Amino acid sequence: MKYGIAIFPSKDIQDVANSYRMRYDPHYALIPPHITLKEAFEEEDEDIEKVVEEISEVAKETNPFSMAIRKLSTFSPVTNTIYMKVEASEELQNLHDRLNRTDIPKEDTFNFVPHITIAQKLSDDEHSDVYGSLQMKSFEFEERIDRFQLLYQLDNGSWTVYETFRLGKG
Amino acid sequence: MKYGIAIFPSKDIQDVANSYRMRYDPHYALIPPHITLKEAFEEEDEDIEKVVEEISEVAKETNPFSMAIRKLSTFSPVTNTIYMKVEASEELQNLHDRLNRTDIPKEDTFNFVPHITIAQKLSDDEHSDVYGSLQMKSFEFEERIDRFQLLYQLDNGSWTVYETFRLGKG
Numbered sequence: 001m002k003y004g005i006a007i008f009p010s011k012d013i014q015d016v017a018n019s020y021r022m023r024y025d026p027h028y029a030l031i032p033p034h035i036t037l038k039e040a041f042e043e044e045d046e047d048i049e050k051v052v053e054e055i056s057e058v059a060k061e062t063n064p065f066s067m068a069i070r071k072l073s074t075f076s077p078v079t080n081t082i083y084m085k086v087e088a089s090e091e092l093q094n095l096h097d098r099l100n101r102t103d104i105p106k107e108d109t110f111n112f113v114p115h116i117t118i119a120q121k122l123s124d125d126e127h128s129d130v131y132g133s134l135q136m137k138s139f140e141f142e143e144r145i146d147r148f149q150l151l152y153q154l155d156n157g158s159w160t161v162y163e164t165f166r167l168g169k170g
Numbered sequence: 171m172k173y174g175i176a177i178f179p180s181k182d183i184q185d186v187a188n189s190y191r192m193r194y195d196p197h198y199a200l201i202p203p204h205i206t207l208k209e210a211f212e213e214e215d216e217d218i219e220k221v222v223e224e225i226s227e228v229a230k231e232t233n234p235f236s237m238a239i240r241k242l243s244t245f246s247p248v249t250n251t252i253y254m255k256v257e258a259s260e261e262l263q264n265l266h267d268r269l270n271r272t273d274i275p276k277e278d279t280f281n282f283v284p285h286i287t288i289a290q291k292l293s294d295d296e297h298s299d300v301y302g303s304l305q306m307k308s309f310e311f312e313e314r315i316d317r318f319q320l321l322y323q324l325d326n327g328s329w330t331v332y333e334t335f336r337l338g339k340g
Contacts, residue, residue: 001181008330011171015325022326029199032330149331155185156192160178160202161319161331 001045002153003162005038005055005099006031009116010143013069017084017118024082024119024130031159033116035067035086037096037148041105051104052163055150058098059165064146065091069116072134079120080127084139086114095148095167171215172323173332175208175225175269176201179286180313183239187254187288194252194289194300201329203286205237205256207266207318211275221274222333225320228268229335234316235261239286242304249290250297254309256284265318265337 008014017033043051068087075081086092096112119130147166151159178184187203213221238257245251256262266282289300317336321329 011322011324011330014330018324018326018328029328032324032328147333149334152181154181154188154202156188158188158199158202160181160184161334163317164319164331164334 001043001048002040003043003048003051004036004040004151004153004159005148006034006036006151007067007145007148008032008034009067009141009145013084013116013141013143016139017116020082020118020134024122024126025117026121027117027157030157031151033118035114035116038099038104040153043105048162052150054104055099055163055165056170058095059148059167060170062091062095062098062167064144064167065089067092067141067143067145069139069141072118072131072137072139073115074127074131075113076127076131080122080124081117082119082122082127082131082134083115083117084141086116088114092145171213171218172210173213173218173221174206174210174321174323174329175318176204176206176321177237177315177318178202178204179237179311179315183254183286183311183313186309187286190252190288190304194292194296195287196291197287197327200327201321203288205284205286208269208274210323213275218332222320224274225269225333225335226340228265229318229337230340232261232265232268232337234314234337235259237262237311237313237315239309239311242288242301242307242309243285244297244301245283246297246301250292250294251287252289252292252297252301252304253285253287254311256286258284262315 014033021028069084073085149161150163151161153159184203191198239254243255319331320333321331
């Protein structure tokens with residue numbers, strides 16, 4: 001099965017993100033707004049409990065931390081993806097790095113840019129228009145992150161939560 | 171915030187349910203296929219951790235159990251809702267009843283009919299057609315339930331998982 005690891009931010013942030021995703025993100029219905037900690041990886045069902053134990057250990061050894069969003073950004077010209085930029089923090093980077101060690105399947109091959117996607121798969125023109133108009137708006141959030149989730153993907157592309165991990169607890 | 175409690179069955183069952191929900195259930199995009207254990211209830215954010223402790227206690231005192239699906243059924247004529255009927259079991263009934271005690275907000279006011287909705291809000295004609303054609307198909311599943319989830323509802327009506335509870339563990 002295909003698994004992934006993500007943080008769901010507070011309802012406030014999710015509601016704001018969804019107000020844009022509804023129009024600009026074809027993945028709107030597949031998963032709530034989230035920060036990906038580990039990209040999709042394949043794991044056999046019978047081995048997932050071992051992975052859960054590994055992840056639980058990482059969660060236990062990571063304290064809850066503060067997450068800030070101050071602005072939007074874009075992955076253009078690589079992809080026409082607009083996102084709420086999550087401020088870099090040592091805690092978030094460490095959590096990401098530990099979840100992408102070799103004993104949890106599949107290391108990320110690109111740099112970790114923590115973000116919450118609000119628009120993707122836009123045409124170049126759409127991207128310019130949407131990014132231009134969104135830049136007038138303020139996106140300011142700060143909140144405490146105390147958990148993250150392991151999810152699996154269904155055949156229709158949507159994601160179901162398998163397990164919740166509490167930071168500092170497991 | 172509005173919270174609810176549900177079991178997500180295995181990916182196999184969710185994939186089958188979604189193949190029908192895609193066409194026949196307007197809630198398709200709001201939540202994965204599920205068995206509702208506790209209908210939506212309001213709780214203040216600052217009180218939810220107390221509720222989580224209560225629920226965790228119930229989870230810890232409930233052993234994993236076997237769940238069987240043998241056929242489809244319908245809530246017609248009350249509502250034109252078609253569902254996979256989850257066979258009655260003492261464990262499931264007890265879990266439901268304990269999660270609907272008075273110290274967890276809001277008791278259910280109707281009987282517990284465990285089910286996975288695959289079609290709803292159909293017209294009478296649609297309901298007859300769909301139910302008629304689905305009755306030719308076999309729906310046979312049996313699996314072990316070892317967890318359930320506490321979710322909250324976003325402004326767009328979709329649900330995000332807040333916490334996972336493991337049966338026998340909490």
